[in-house]
Amino acid sequence: MTAPKVQLSLRGIRKSFPGKAGPVPVLDGLTFDIYERDFVSIIGPSGCGKTTVFNVIAGLLEPDGGTMMFRGEIVPGLRGRVGYMMQKDLLFPWRTVLQNVMLGLEMKGVAQGEALDTAREYLSTFGLSGFENAYPKTLSGGMRQRTALIRTLIMDPDILLLDEPFSALDYQTRLYLEGVLLDAVETFNKTVVLVTHDIDEAVALSKRVVVLGNRPTKVKAVHDIGLDARSPVGARSDPRFAEYFHTLCGELDIQTRARAA
Numbered sequence: 735m736t737a738p739k740v741q742l743s744l745r746g747i748r749k750s751f752p753g754k755a756g757p758v759p760v761l762d763g764l765t766f767d768i769y770e771r772d773f774v775s776i777i778g779p780s781g782c783g784k785t786t787v788f789n790v791i792a793g794l795l796e797p798d799g800g801t802m803m804f805r806g807e808i809v810p811g812l813r814g815r816v817g818y819m820m821q822k823d824l825l826f827p828w829r830t831v832l833q834n835v836m837l838g839l840e841m842k843g844v845a846q847g848e849a850l851d852t853a854r855e856y857l858s859t860f861g862l863s864g865f866e867n868a869y870p871k872t873l874s875g876g877m878r879q880r881t882a883l884i885r886t887l888i889m890d891p892d893i894l895l896l897d898e899p900f901s902a903l904d905y906q907t908r909l910y911l912e913g914v915l916l917d918a919v920e921t922f923n924k925t926v927v928l929v930t931h932d933i934d935e936a937v938a939l940s941k942r943v944v945v946l947g948n949r950p951t952k953v954k955a956v957h958d959i960g961l962d963a964r965s966p967v968g969a970r971s972d973p974r975f976a977e978y979f980h981t982l983c984g985e986l987d988i989q990t991r992a993r994a995a
């Protein structure tokens with residue numbers, strides 16, 4: 735097997751924020767690689783700096799130190815190359831589903847007819863045909879997240895950064911949307927970096943999982959996930975699933991002993 739090609743590489747990324755008693759270090763020399771067509775999940779304790787890493791990768795925040803390389807070239811950030819989907823769907827309430835989905839294409843100057851065709855195709859792939867003229871507030875949480883996901887994918891970014899995209903959804907909707915995401919990634923050949931606090935989501939979806947420690951955070955471990963199942967439910971049914979789950983819980987210091995009766 736040939737070695738995977740590195741697409742994005744972070745080396746010693748540091749970032750502090752100003753605090754009352756001086757700078758508060760958040761990222762303490764983060765080093766990891768993302769491969770071409772990778773699916774990497776980043777897990778770590780709340781407040782350890784996961785969203786901060788995304789903001790640095792997206793070029794919205796300048797790191798205090800360290801380097802970032804994209805396909806072998808040092809870059810300050812991946813502004814314009816990433817599709818960034820935040821935890822909150824951030825759809826414009828005054829725009830319909832179709833108008834929300836087309837926004838990026840309009841800003842890019844894509845001709846109206848072409849943008850419309852592309853948008854309709856995505857909406858149909860994601861099971862949203864018939865909802866073109868609906869406003870976000872009339873949709874379920876799952877439909878809103880699908881609309882937000884299309885808005886991110888339609889710009890054809892090199893890398894998708896998804897920050898806890900499914901955390902506010904009920905379990906069944908989440909399973910369904912995880913499947914939609916896996917299919918979309920396969921169809922559109924995307925590299926995905928997913929932040930999630932849900933260990934079982936990380937194991938079920940990822941090729942690799944990066945575990946971050948407490949703030950100031952470093953990479954604690956990187957795990958290859960060798961499940962062959964290509965569906966979120968299938969992955970959870972694989973006997974090795976429990977093993978990965980257990981290992982990751984241990985690394986996050988989650989108590990795995992049964993409570994005393």
Ligand SMILES: Nc1ncnc2c1ncn2[C@@H]1O[C@H](COP(=O)(O)OP(=O)(O)O)[C@@H](O)[C@H]1O
Binds near residue numbers: 760778779781783
């Ligand atoms: N713009 C900012 N200014 C000051 N502090 C920030 C800023 N962004 C994040 N932080 C702090 O950095 C730490 C990590 O935040 P964040 O990256 O959002 O964590 P996570 O996404 O892992 O929960 C938190 O303590 C947060 O308060």
Ligand SMILES: [Mg+2]
Binds near residue numbers: 784785786897
């Ligand atoms: Mg966060």
